[in-house]
């Protein structure tokens with residue numbers, strides 16, 4: 014009995030040993046098929062493992078949301094383009110299922126009044142930004158998708174996760190004046206309010222108050238409260254409010270002794286006369302009568318004269334200090350010839366001329382005196398480049414009639430001191446704006 018049990022056990026052990034031997038021998042023949050997903054989080058791969066030579070292997074790639082399968086790679090070589098990949102095992106190898114972030118359709122347009130610039134690729138998970146660029150005279154309103162406003166930022170940034178269709182909406186600046194923003198001139202007819210976009214975003218509007226002759230700007234009111242005494246007032250285009258530009262009758266009296274006195278159509282020098290007028294040397298006087306300037310201005314004018322001469326340019330003055338009465342005669346003569354309003358575009362009323370300061374000169378003595386062409390004469394060109402270094406600046410530059418109320422006068426220069434002239438040169442302001450800003 015015991016013997017029989019032993020026999021059975023021995024048979025069993027031998028059988029087991031044989032079984033493992035076969036396993037070990039055939040195991041030597043097994044090959045490993047390794048499969049990877051790339052990038053790892055982009056999808057799932059199945060079908061890898063140990064196979065015997067000649068076995069058929071079926072690999073399967075399944076992309077996760079936001080990815081698409083792009084192919085099976087062995088090393089750098091593309092070996093299959095379908096998600097299912099079948100082959101017969103010959104030896105161990107590693108295969109990579111390559112996934113790419115899905116490409117969506119991100120569609121955008123500027124809905125009239127502007128354009129859209131884009132940055133980034135419309136691929137899943139990428140950051141894209143769209144930038145609204147309004148055309149001149151338009152402001153950006155917001156981004157609209159499926160009829161709904163989704164953002165009012167000029168630059169709209171988002172993570173790509175699906176198809177998008179966006180429209181940048183724009184509106185003419187003029188729409189705001191008198192609509193969202195109601196502007197009121199008080200008293201009526203005392204002036205005018207002009208509006209323009211504050212910057213590229215267009216979410217702000219700059220209102221500027223322009224008084225009529227005989228009035229001066231006083232302050233801005235919003236919701237019945239005084240909000241600013243600055244000529245320009247900035248409001249958000251989205252706000253609905255009433256803005257009042259308050260003007261006062263009469264002019265603002267300025268002190269002529271102040272080198273930086275703003276002398277314009279809203280201010281008044283009265284019968285001011287400078288205390289230290291000096292006669293211009295003959296060599297710089299283009300006329301056959303004497304002319305005068307204040308001492309400091311004259312000193313710098315003559316320094317400028319000397320330096321220009323070294324450059325081969327002879328500066329000549331056609332008009333310098335003019336007293337109140339002289340200005341009155343000139344203005345009345347011009348008004349008679351051209352009408353008052355037209356005359357006031359190129360000729361100041363008495364008490365409103367920079368020439369009354371004794372710091373202002375009209376260069377000339379050329380065949381192009383008092384015309385645009387003066388800018389192209391040797392004097393005109395030299396002054397444009399160099400005058401500020403001597404403290405002289407142009408009061409009425411090109412394209413600034415809107416601001417100054419005077420036509421382009423390339424011959425008319427005012428002395429404001431060297432430091433201030435350099436400072437003005439570095440801003441984009443017109444002299445009168447610069448001086449008004451200095452005062453506040």
Ligand SMILES: [Zn+2]
Nearest residue numbers: 368374375425
């Ligand atoms: Zn002048």
